[in-house]
Amino acid sequence: MRPIVINGTVLCDNITGIPRYVYEVISRLDKLLEGTGLDVRLAYRDDGRPLHLTGLKNIQVVPLHAVRYCYNLFVLPHYLRKNHAFFVGLASDMLMTRDSAVVLHDIRPLVMDTDRGFFRFKFWVHCLSTKWFAREVYTVSDDQRHLISDKLGIPLDKIGVTYNGWEHMNAVEPDESVFEKLPDVKKGEYFYALGSLAKHKNYKWIREVAARNPDKTFVVAGGADLAAFGKDEADAARDTGNVFYPGYVTDGENKALMQHCKAFLHPAVFEGFGIPPLEALSQGAPILLSNASCLPELYGDCARYFDPNDYEADLDALLAEPVSKPDKLLEKYSWDKTAAFWLEQIKRYAAE
Incomplete structure (x- = not known):
């Protein structure tokens, strides 16, 4: 052999x-x-x-x-x-x-x-x-x-x-100390996103939606270099006071943030697969996903979807939409x- x-x-x-x-x-x-x-x-x-x-x-x-x-x-x-x-x-x-x-x-x-x-x-x-x-x-x-x-x-x-x-999440101990780094973020009252700030991840969508929803709180983890938005977008992002950027988070910090978020956001315009929404589902978090690329194929009726170019998205209305339980999805992947x-x-x- x-x-x-x-x-x-x-x-x-x-x-x-x-x-x-x-x-x-x-x-x-x-x-x-x-x-x-x-x-x-x-x-x-x-x-x-x-x-x-x-x-x-x-x-x-x-x-x-x-x-x-x-x-x-x-x-x-x-x-x-x-x-x-x-x-x-x-x-x-x-x-x-x-x-x-x-x-x-x-x-x-x-x-x-x-x-x-x-x-x-x-x-x-x-x-x-x-x-x-x-x-x-x-x-x-x-x-x-x-x-x-x-x-x-x-x-x-x-x-x-x-x-x-997604099973790697089972071996991770949630690190609640991440909230000490985010004193203005209250458990259960924030929308969470994870990934790099690369353009195809489309975190401009979060910044734009956050600007239109000053009463809501957003946490974007995984990249602290706002220059990834481009100069104009970076300047605007710094002025969006209800979006918090903790930078790179450990697996334990990520798990804690997923467990306590109001919903997990994934506005990417391009993905090969997209592991973070699967991780979030495994932690019981509702997921709100872009309707682009492979995401509808993979997550089916276990997710709520939005147009990644629509900055007027109503997050409360999205969360009110019915979805299926993720058990079969988690078994498949x-x-x-x-x-x-x-x-x-x-x-x-x-x-x-």
């Missing part, structure tokens, strides 16, 4: 978004590999940063010394050839090898002008490499699956879907199911 190599370099970053997917899948896959005899390795670029996932028992961790660009271009491909290994890129990481399967979480830089030109060019080359070399391509929603097919010309039957999950899915794929690749 041939070795399977998963690129774990992303696990040196903060565990949010795509790193969260890799972290949760690998940690569960490690347990599922017990007694299978499969040779699965987690390679990563050893540049002095610590790997956040340790204590693996059935997956061999392989540090490869390399500088940033040499790792993907030369060092990791050389390791794969030397060991006749099959490559699995769980973090949108493609190498120029046909013995590979890649998860493209989203292709936002190809459809939105929210990134620098050079980055968009690199991402385009990256996606073309995926099209030309990857044996199988996966993504995290059917919306993204069709978008990838349309933009890259990859046949739909070559693109699979592998979902995100599961890290355990995703890890079990990857175990079956790895068995196929190893047997080739």
